Amino acid sequence: MSEQSTELQVQNPATEEVIATVPAATPADVAAAVVRATRAQTAWAALAPGERARLLRRFAATVDEHVEELARLEVREAGHTLGNARWEAGNVRDLLDYAAGGVERLTGRQIPVPGGVNVTFLEPLGVVGVIAPWNFPMPIAAWGTAPALAAGNAVILKPAETTPLTALRLAELALHAGLPEGLFQVLPGHGPVAGNALVEHPGVAKIVFTGSTAVGKQVWAKGAAHLKRVTLELGGKSPNIVFADADLETAAAAAPMSFLDNAGQDCCARTRILVQRSVHDRFLELLAPAIESVRVGDPADENVQMGPLISRTQLDRVRSYVTDDLDGIRGKAPEGPGHWYPPTVLTGVDPRARVAVEEVFGPVAVVLPFDDEADAVRLANATDYGLSGSIWTRDAGRALRVSQSVRAGNLSVNSHSSVRYWTPFGGFKQSGVGRELGPDALAAFTETKNVFISTEA
Numbered sequence: 052m053s054e055q056s057t058e059l060q061v062q063n064p065a066t067e068e069v070i071a072t073v074p075a076a077t078p079a080d081v082a083a084a085v086v087r088a089t090r091a092q093t094a095w096a097a098l099a100p101g102e103r104a105r106l107l108r109r110f111a112a113t114v115d116e117h118v119e120e121l122a123r124l125e126v127r128e129a130g131h132t133l134g135n136a137r138w139e140a141g142n143v144r145d146l147l148d149y150a151a152g153g154v155e156r157l158t159g160r161q162i163p164v165p166g167g168v169n170v171t172f173l174e175p176l177g178v179v180g181v182i183a184p185w186n187f188p189m190p191i192a193a194w195g196t197a198p199a200l201a202a203g204n205a206v207i208l209k210p211a212e213t214t215p216l217t218a219l220r221l222a223e224l225a226l227h228a229g230l231p232e233g234l235f236q237v238l239p240g241h242g243p244v245a246g247n248a249l250v251e252h253p254g255v256a257k258i259v260f261t262g263s264t265a266v267g268k269q270v271w272a273k274g275a276a277h278l279k280r281v282t283l284e285l286g287g288k289s290p291n292i293v294f295a296d297a298d299l300e301t302a303a304a305a306a307p308m309s310f311l312d313n314a315g316q317d318c319c320a321r322t323r324i325l326v327q328r329s330v331h332d333r334f335l336e337l338l339a340p341a342i343e344s345v346r347v348g349d350p351a352d353e354n355v356q357m358g359p360l361i362s363r364t365q366l367d368r369v370r371s372y373v374t375d376d377l378d379g380i381r382g383k384a385p386e387g388p389g390h391w392y393p394p395t396v397l398t399g400v401d402p403r404a405r406v407a408v409e410e411v412f413g414p415v416a417v418v419l420p421f422d423d424e425a426d427a428v429r430l431a432n433a434t435d436y437g438l439s440g441s442i443w444t445r446d447a448g449r450a451l452r453v454s455q456s457v458r459a460g461n462l463s464v465n466s467h468s469s470v471r472y473w474t475p476f477g478g479f480k481q482s483g484v485g486r487e488l489g490p491d492a493l494a495a496f497t498e499t500k501n502v503f504i505s506t507e508a
């Protein structure tokens with residue numbers, strides 16, 4: 052399929068079967084969508100806050116009624132395990148509910164001034180473009196869309212080329228729930244065509260981009276021509292730091308799914324396992340059976356923990372990192388059709404090797420030893436990325452010290468959790484710009500206006 056093809060073929064990554072073909076949006080389609088969105092946004096922003104909140108809650112309830120259908124669609128188009136896909140559809144519902152709760156709480160401030168009253172208003176930006184990746188098509192689309200709508204904006208969502216189906220279904224559900232026509236539009240298309248048209252369109256006030264760091268930089272540079280607002284959620288190469296004083300059994304049991312979830316196609320994947328040298332060998336003894344027992348297979352099977360990679364391109368990319376000379380632990384993966392790659396942990400790797408510094412975006416991690424706390428922090432920070440990370444230790448002081456020293460936006464101690472819709476999420480360094488989710492999510496879709504009213508005139 053060429054970059055300019057007029058259609059997108061959607062393939063089931065577990066079978067390589069083509070399950071749908073959808074038209075690819077052109078720049079003219081984007082321009083027409085901006086006209087519709089601008090009209091819809093004006094009316095939406097003029098609605099009473101309670102009414103906007105009520106419609107968003109209805110959208111959330113409609114998604115809730117369709118969680119199973121959306122999840123099954125995600126399994127077919129993205130190869131996600133059924134359990135993950137159900138969580139993802141539920142996450143869209145929860146994001147909409149949470150954002151709806153913010154509509155009536157989106158308050159400005161009253162600031163004391165002499166000679167009058169000074170107030171601030173948080174006004175919507177207008178039309179927001181959301182450009183989503185294929186790795187978590189539904190949640191990531193909703194991270195931008197739900198708060199943007201709640202803050203009074205219209206949204207044009209461009210899903211990734213390989214995963215447009217759940218986004219299209221969400222747009223239908225929005226209309227079904229009573230959201231006005233044109234307020235939330237989904238335009239599947241090629242990144243350099245439809246995505247780029249959104250970035251370059253002067254009528255789009257903000258771009259929320261989630262994807263690779265390379266494209267994120269282009270989006271920021273092109274958007275700068277209009278001083279366009281951006282939120283960028285980009286790549287990661289996150290550390291999982293295991294100190295000798297940690298509960299090693301628990302840390303080893305938790306490590307596999309911290310980088311194998313979604314077949315490693317997760318920007319938060321803990322793909323650099325940093326282990327204190329004194330427990331390095333013991334940790335590997337515990338890790339090996341945990342990796343070997345991960346169940347990889349048909350993502351629609353409820354017992355499966357890991358499905359296929361999204362595409363042949365992604366599979367080739369992952370293979371290019373794991374050369375035959377590298378030692379390590381390898382799990383099992385199905386043979387035959389489908390983009391399968393086994394869980395893989397590489398040992399004895401040079402910390403400067405490509406596989407140790409670049410984002411593989413597949414089920415591959417490296418284990419690197421460190422000597423002491425300072426060495427652990429140095430290694431953890433020896434990356435251009437700064438998205439997430441985990442720290443395993445029984446020493447509370449160390450947990451806090453290391454949390455404060457690792458330059459990343461989302462850390463967890465004695466756990467690998469990093470994403471909750473009600474806590475902030477985003478990257479340091481080349482992992483991103485801005486924050487999504489959490490209590491300030493709506494404010495990121497507003498401009499602050501300051502108004503002084505004289506009491507002396």
Ligand code: NAD
Nearest residue numbers: 183184185210211242243246247262263266284285286318
């Ligand atoms: P990608 O950058 O190739 O594509 C992401 C989106 O951008 C797609 O919709 C694509 O069509 C579009 N796009 C591509 N070129 C464009 C252009 N020139 N102008 C405008 N839009 C364009 O990334 P990908 O391979 O689909 O996704 C994987 C990447 O996403 C990984 O690097 C991963 O770490 C990152 N990611 C980050 C987060 C986060 O929250 N930080 C979350 C998920 C994924």
